[in-house]
Amino acid sequence: MSAAAEGYGVREEIVAWAGDCMVRGSVELVEGRLSDQLNEREVVTFYDATLRSLDDGHEVAMGELEVERLELHLVPVRGRQGDPTKRIRTVEERVSLELGPYWVTGNLHRMPTAQALAALTRRTRFVPLTDAIVVLRDRPDEAPMHEEVVLVNLDRIGKTETVSLVPVMADDWVEADHGPAGDILRGAAPA
Numbered sequence: 001m002s003a004a005a006e007g008y009g010v011r012e013e014i015v016a017w018a019g020d021c022m023v024r025g026s027v028e029l030v031e032g033r034l035s036d037q038l039n040e041r042e043v044v045t046f047y048d049a050t051l052r053s054l055d056d057g058h059e060v061a062m063g064e065l066e067v068e069r070l071e072l073h074l075v076p077v078r079g080r081q082g083d084p085t086k087r088i089r090t091v092e093e094r095v096s097l098e099l100g101p102y103w104v105t106g107n108l109h110r111m112p113t114a115q116a117l118a119a120l121t122r123r124t125r126f127v128p129l130t131d132a133i134v135v136l137r138d139r140p141d142e143a144p145m146h147e148e149v150v151l152v153n154l155d156r157i158g159k160t161e162t163v164s165l166v167p168v169m170a171d172d173w174v175e176a177d178h179g180p181a182g183d184i185l186r187g188a189a190p191a
Helices: 034-040 179-185
Strands: 010-018 021-029 043-053 059-068 072-076 091-099 102-110 126-136 145-153 157-164
Touching: 010 043, 021 059, 034 072, 034 126, 034 145, 072 102, 091 126, 091 145, 102 145
Parallel strands: none
Antiparallel strands: 010 021, 010 072, 021 043, 043 059, 072 145, 091 102, 091 157, 102 126, 126 145
């Protein structure tokens, strides 16, 4: 039986970005999505941690570092994207979010029947953005970071801009019995 199956965590290296530094280290994780585990914790413990200053790049190494979840702005996800059998159909909205010193542009996912930007009102703290581009706001000329998935801390969002808005859609189209819409849905050319 694996350590995760017995309830023990496995240490995996993750990178997290706070307001003034990048933190890299091993975090004890169990099976499941990284976002769920971050949402369940008030404090994240990094082992063999390295902090790199955003201002001057200097690094500090620590054997163990506890960081309050609130201090983390964004966390790139590498390899932990949950159980594919539990995925639900969503639509993507391209958004730009200001999180402290960062601008993050990516695809926010929501249910097709939910209002625009609904994922930003959830009770969870970290939500995923896919196909994300991260830049430091005070250094727009530096090369951006491209991440397949990045978790953003809702508590840290200062400003939100919609890049492309997707309309709310009904899950199932109701077939009309008459009129041009009914003709189109039944495959007939409108009169």
